[in-house]
Amino acid sequence: MEALEAILTRRSIRHYTKELISPEIVQKLLEAGMSAPSACDFQPWQMVVITERALLDEIPAFHPHAAMLPEAPLAILVCGEPETSRHWQQDCSAATQNVLLAAHALGLGAVWLGIYPRENRVAPIKKLFEIPEAVTPLALIAIGHPAEQKPPQGKFKPEKVHQNKW
């Protein structure tokens, strides 16, 4: 898929078929994520690849927008190291967006579930995935072969554009 088309047509996909995702595809998603830019090239991210059914099924108990996870064959938890960089949140968000775009380009469907800065999501995620104290989970990406299709959203708004000064 062409890059601009991928950017403009990507949508949040929350229904998936039962088909599993191969390790080769997971590798491509991880490479895409780690290709993001980062302040001072600190690369302050860490990624947890989640395929264990029991772990995925447990998340909706504490995350209000995670109802698709029991359907998803895969999730990638993007974590950051706040002590490494004061731009960690931005860098890890760019990595998350890369994974979402790569998934779409590879014919998969995915959706970004916000974790940080909501403590009632951060704490149970850290406990469930045994994340070290110095690491903060930023976002969880649910991924699968899409069982729904959505048209491009067309979110460009001219009133959000300013020329030279506000």
Place this chain on the structure above:
Amino acid sequence: MEALEAILTRRSIRHYTKELISPEIVQKLLEAGMSAPSACDFQPWQMVVITERALLDEIPAFHPHAAMLPEAPLAILVCGEPETSRHWQQDCSAATQNVLLAAHALGLGAVWLGIYPRENRVAPIKKLFEIPEAVTPLALIAIGHPAEQKPPQGKFKPEKVHQNKW
């Protein structure tokens, strides 16, 4: 350019030719930026398109990594509305990454200059571009036709990948 190739080969480009960037291309970059996902679809971004030479030339006086701006024909300032969403920083970072990827896919070169949370960058940027009190500049993207070529960086690190639990 194919989407995965764009993601994997994008680099920070800091030297540009004197060629200007057409309004049609600027429009594509803005559409790419605003196609990013956002928490609850709040779209908490605003974008300032900067082409005025005097404004671009002034930024290196207070931003230590902006030496390329006097060479750049264009910059896009991505701003957020923190009161709109507690995920504003993540959403605006995804939008910034979309602009960077679109620029690369269109044959341009670009680089992400961090602004927020460094107050000694946020304050002078707000003053120079007359940004309203409730709006925060997150990142400045310098853009031009590339006058340097860089090979793909290959930043994948297997030690940053964890399986199911840390």
